[in-house]
Amino acid sequence: MPEISWSDVESSPVRELFKGIRLRPLWKGENGASAHVLEIAPGCCWEGLDVHEPGPEEVYVISGVFNDGVRDYPAGTFIHNPAGSSHVPQSSTGCTLFVFYPEG
Numbered sequence: 001m002p003e004i005s006w007s008d009v010e011s012s013p014v015r016e017l018f019k020g021i022r023l024r025p026l027w028k029g030e031n032g033a034s035a036h037v038l039e040i041a042p043g044c045c046w047e048g049l050d051v052h053e054p055g056p057e058e059v060y061v062i063s064g065v066f067n068d069g070v071r072d073y074p075a076g077t078f079i080h081n082p083a084g085s086s087h088v089p090q091s092s093t094g095c096t097l098f099v100f101y102p103e104g
Contacts (some may be wrong), residue, residue, distance in 0.1 A: 009037050020044030021089070032104010038089075038097040041068070047091035055103030057081040064095030 005027060012024040027035040049095035059066070059079040066073045069088035073079060075095075081087065083103075 008067060018044070018047045021046060029072055029104075031033050032101075034101050036099045037062075038099050040064075040089065040091040040095050040097070042094035043092060044094075047089075049086045050079055050088040052078070052081050052083055054083060055101060056083045056085075058100040058102065060098040062096040064091055065093045066091055066095045068084070 007026045008055060009024055009026065015023045017023050017024075021044055022039045024039070025034065025036040033089060057080075059073075059081065060081075061073050061075050061077045063075050065075070066077070067090045068079070068080075069090065
């Protein structure tokens with residue numbers, strides 16, 4: 001029987017991707033799938049275009065308001081970004097996201 005794995009976001013290592021944008025890895029699967037918490041501070045924006053290659057990205061807005069460069073997504077929103085899509089993650093108010101990559 002496979003073992004259950006778990007992690008605690010508060011003890012997860014923090015990596016600053018860009019000024020005010022922090023990534024906390026939670027899990028990585030054998031096939032390259034991974035789960036993360038992404039924190040965007042108020043007024044911060046991804047540098048450049050976030051392109052989803054080779055696979056899709058799944059996002060759940062935990063708190064705050066996330067903007068993909070086109071529209072706002074409030075807390076409680078689920079977003080599916082298919083493979084090949086792109087956006088510019090940002091937030092005027094700050095937000096926390098759960099991000100899942102089903103493919104490596």
